[in-house]
Amino acid sequence: MEYLPNILFAVLLIAGIGYFTRNVKKLRRNIMLGRDIDLSDNKPQRWKNMMRIALGQSKMVVRPIAGLMHIIVYLGFIIINIEVLEIIIDGLLGTHRVFAFMGGFYDFLIASFEILALLVIVAVVVFWLRRNALKLARFVKPEMKGWPKNDANWILYIELILMALFLTMNASDLQLQRMEVAHYTEAGSFPVSQWITPLFEGMSASTVVLIERSAWWLHIAGILFFLNYLYYSKHLHILLAFPNTYFGNLKPKGQFSNNDAVTKEVRLMMDPNADPFAAPAEDATPPDKFGASDVKDLKWVQLLSAYTCTECGRCTSECPANQTGKKLSPRKIMMDTRDRLEEVGRNMDKNKGTFVDDGKQLLDDYITREELWACTSCNACVEACPVSIDPLSIIMDMRQYLVMEQSAAPAELNAMMGNIENNGAPWPFNQMDRLNWASETA
Amino acid sequence: MNVPTMASLFAEGKEPEVLFWVGCAGSFDDRAKKITKAFVKLLEKAGVSFAVLGTEESCSGDPAKRAGNEFLFQMQAVTNIEVMNGYGIKKVVTACPHCFNTLKNEYPGLGGNYEVMHHTQFLKQLLEEGRLTLQGGTFRGKRITFHDPCYLGRANNVYEAPRELIRKLDAELVEMKNCKQRGLCCGAGGAQMFKEAEKGDKEVNIERTEQALETQPEIIAAACPFCNTMMTDGVKNKEKEGAIAVMDIAELMSKAEDL
């Protein structure tokens, strides 16, 4: 019986991490459904971007208030997790505050965790108010109704609860240390929780132990729950921001990739010596589908981005189309992509790993044509994204599908393209008149 | 106006310093043609040897690509590259940020490798090299706000060259609340120029014009023929065309020089 807590703890830990691993595998499989793209170039620059944008949060401070508070929560989250290491060791070995031998440094660590925990609580409350009381425009757009809104609040509640449990655990521990209860050796310094300790004065040692143990167990259970909550939440960004910024675009934002499959066809058409009846060359795979109508037509990095999206809406609030009341919202483009990808993933789970056609696709069932055609390709969304997501690339791939596979451009654009094809200009002017301006007076 | 073409120079065995890529707007749009001429006057004043492709130039393909027609874009690109490579072109300057972006970024992958400059970058260089000088007089103390073209700014990180030129005019440069990296689009990019906007509660160019008007400018400076159209329409919509002029940076400079 003596080892029961240790065994219980081990079971909890294995279950928590096991389920998380299962979800990570699923995540990887789903992302790999995307088309291939080689991003193994330029490693030093990629590392630098990851350090600067994900670790250094360089894009967050464009909006100073939200940025500063986000850094507090983020630092708090990372640093307080050092404490989790101790908790895991204690839980497995049945020790108590196993790092206490570090003496003064341990006191310093615990004290900093406590101050951070307090700051996190303050930030979380402010974040909650911004979303629910101030109702900042970017948090109340149509795509945020339902789960996305609840998800955002749930994260705040969980963080609040975790911090409260952490402080309660420390406060009761301090009381037990003062009462010199066996096992609770004097360790740590508690600048914040010492203000909670008076609540426990006058209680019996066994009651305080019960409180301390409950807080301890709930805290670690809460952390394991949170770990597994990530996969279903926009909070996945705390992990995926790193690969996503690493694989982020390094080229000028105005450079849209040239479609190689098209290049092959164009070369063939332009080359007067090409023999149309020649045997197909070795790499003559049947022509790809041009552009994207479903998630599998997108590149894997675009799918990674969909899972990375924090739903912060910085993109949407900078979007000229959205600002002027059009349906387009670059955040929704990313959320739709993730939702559809999840749907495809669940379909595969149900059908032993193969996708069975469900008569749905990303285009029309999730993203409408009206949204796609409202984009001005201005790159404001790309510039604004704090985790290097490029919603514009998805919009462009889907337009490519609409035009090249379905000839479904708006009529005015068809007229424009007809003009380019016939006269080399988007307007109906003759190419032979191209230099007339030079001889016109006025 | 005597504008040499590549074909005529080639026949004489001459090679210009730079190809001036005029673009469709610069060739055909009445408003944009004025920008083209202003820029040519500046080139002449600085004694730059340049030429245009004239009737051998064709649409860069930008609107086709942004509309989703990759095939048409690449056909245009490959045709243009063939012409330019035939003349051994090394350096290109253009007053259109869309042509600038496409030639600079998207042509290399299709065999067209040139040094491509936007006209504001080129003009700034001419000033720095002392080939062109500016008297500040005409615009001294005038309030000028600059609208960043998306395809010059965010797309290619060129923010300073146009601003530098405005400052050189001794004008007072006033920034809009959204400028540089956070500049708001005029509404024309991504082939929107050629179609009606989707349903909404406002036109993008009106929103941007309002931002410009907040700075109480005497002049709204543009550096793109499409932005120019959009902002001009916006100013007209606000019935301010009597008080506020929308001008390209090249026009400002050629006016300052009385060209």
Ligand code: SF4
């Ligand atoms: S690129 Fe398109 S989606 Fe992105 S901000 Fe501009 S208009 Fe909106």
Ligand code: SF4
């Ligand atoms: S795409 Fe980027 S900016 Fe837009 S909501 Fe997602 S994380 Fe935020």
